[in-house]
Amino acid sequence: MPGRKPIKVALLGCGTVGTEVVRLLTDQAADLTARVGAPVELAGIAVRKPNKHREVPAELLTTDVDALVESDVDVVVEVVGGIEPARTWLLKALKAGKSVVTANKALLAEHSGELFEAADAAGADLYFEAAVAGAIPLLRPLRESLAGDRITRVMGIVNGTTNFILSGMDSTGAGYAETLEEATRLGYAEADPTADVDGFDAASKAAILASLAFHSRVTAADVHREGIAGVSAADIAAAKGLGRTVKLLAICERVTDNGTDSISVRVHPAMIPRSHPLAGVNGAFNAVFVEADAAGEMMFYGKGAGGAPTASAVLGDLVAVARNKVVSGRGPRESAYAALPVRPMGHASTKYHISLDVADKPGVLSQVAAVFAEHDVSIAAVRQEGRVDDASLVIVTHAATDAALRSTVDKIGGLPVVREVVSVMRVEGEES
Template identity: 55%
Template sequence: MSDLRTLRVALLGAGSVGSQVARILIEDRAELAARAGITLDLVGVAVRSLDSARDWDIPAELLTTDATALVQRADVVIELIGGIEPARTLILEAVAAGADVVTGNKALIAAHGPELFDAAARVGALISYEAAVAGAIPILRPLRESLAGDKINRILAIVNGSTNFILDRMDRFGDTMEQAQKTAFELGFLEADPTLDVDGYDAAQKAAILARLAFHADVPAEAVYREGIADITAEQIRDAAAAGATIKLLAIAERVTGEHGEGISTRVYPALIPKEHPLASVHGGNNAVFVEAAAAGPLMFYGAGAGGVQTASAVLGDLVSAARRHVAGGPGLTEGATAKLPLIPIGEVSARYQIALRVSDRPGVLAQIAGILAEAGVSVETVVQSAAEADEVSGEHAAMLVIGTHTSREDAVQNTVNALRSHEAVRAVISVLRFEGE
């Protein structure tokens, strides 16, 4: 451990976030020292290659390719490599050496959080990860500390800027999914491989982290029910608008009562949000976390969900907190006791649904479909029928049915949808979407 006037900071990774963290540590050194009560001394930056181009030119003498050695001479290690390995091993080595860790690695925290937190707790080290969820938005600390005396009932969160950008383009500019993805890619909102974002894996990792903090329970990312946005069409956006809603990819962590009592439901899917809900106004690549707590009522935290310099703000906030702890002593925040709330399967969760079908346009079809729904206990609230193009093969006339249900259980709706799929009058089940935030 260094003397009490300097904190040795090691930075692992110098991508878009890491290079901004290095810049601010160097350019704002005096101000950060005043804020932290101790000088934050950047002792090294571990990179894969010494001569890659970076968003900000890190002084060459700080660069090293030996992350393992760097970790050994730091009081705080900032891990911004991403992915599971070597990040996991390096963090475990840092903690074993008594260093605190700041990371923005959502995949690692979602997959190996308990292992890392246990290792840190054993030696009294601190792992903080505000940057892992919703970029610059302070959300983890408010959940963990400010709301520690309250009971969180539900979190509805827009935590993936790429998919929000795409859906917002479709909603506000009338883009098709293909056009919107192309624009998102060109503007840097979407990676070359968009799977992590578009299929909801990124949001599921964040849902798992949010659920852990909100409900003090371990939630593996694989346990999060997940649907992506790839199949969302301009038509669905229009159907949503007709129902007074807009489509957002939500990460949801909710306290629900399942068949065997209270538990946690975590799920990620494109949902219909009423236009007047605060989340409906979250445009472009922004993120927002809407929290419903028993005493506080509804709260919303809004801001940039990604971006190098924005995310650096969250990393540096964690770093200053860790530094203050070094000055003041004491163990700082721990992850807290883990509650034993069970995970409730998606089938036991209820919502209102919007079901869009293409059906044969002949007498009696609507009655037959209504009958199938009624049999499964799914009660119809609204029906909009419109003409569809004639079938290309048979030339038979078709109609579009957009059905809004009353609140129904997911398993009942899925059974109904399966029955509809095999019904001879149903040409296609176009979409099944849930309402949230009502």
């Protein structure tokens, strides 16, 4: 807009996502100006090694992050990742009244409360759509569109690497190790895939989703976490035989006991019916299923990672905070008034699929069933296949608490007729 003071932006980080942010800011400059109501000007880009970023204008590059953050910029966009020094930089920016856009899920899952407090004290904005599910517009609907509703459950696939691996195992019948190797070769898994396959990435995202959905502060430490390394080809085949598939799920639930609300937040592999909307989400795609009292059931689906998709979410946030700067407005603040407690994992309730290697002789099933009854875990279905000297016994339960199921499995594992507890997997997405 002629004569309108530009909104100056500092970009921290210029890797895959940062490079795309620079490209979009350049290619769409005229459109962004029209949408914001003022020019959006990239004032500087903080990087560690300027000579490795020849794709961006050299005059914008700097290694002095503090000087860039402390300059006369209006918005700081952070795509560096990690807790420190990103936390220090963003707190400095917020305390100086600069709005912040970040894609840093790990930081938000640990320190969102501290960041929001700094933003509130200075009257600055804090936006973070890109922190969960890449390009999928998910956090803003939870934070704004559904602010007048009561969300009861958020369940989703929020890590593309693990979904690619599990989808590959399902379609080919291959094992975990060889499918992970293929995912690494194709670039879907990092050289060190620990954060993805062990569930750390999904746990951070689950903490952010639960915080927004239930108006409470939830950190990554509150999230029960299990990865996919223990999922075998036999588990995938068993799921197929029951009309199910296996997904790594982030599950955030509001639970009411005797009129008192609490939150259950967990990340783990689970079997879901092939008829469930999440079952058809394959490859590196993400999807999140949301249930609310008035709105009912909704699903958000799309590319959950990658430079361009994540940069799209970053630019959406940047437009929002820039508009607020132009009109001297504010975006949504933290909503943590409910302060609901997080339930221990032992209290979480779901169905289970248990596979046992047992002796093939009379009375085995009755001994195993007696242990289930002793721990008040109800059996929904049983399948037994005999061999020469041993047998496979598969049991599917009705909904039971995690604590009751663990006690049951521990005792069953000690029965003389049970050779091995082969696998225990939760079953989600079905009526209890």
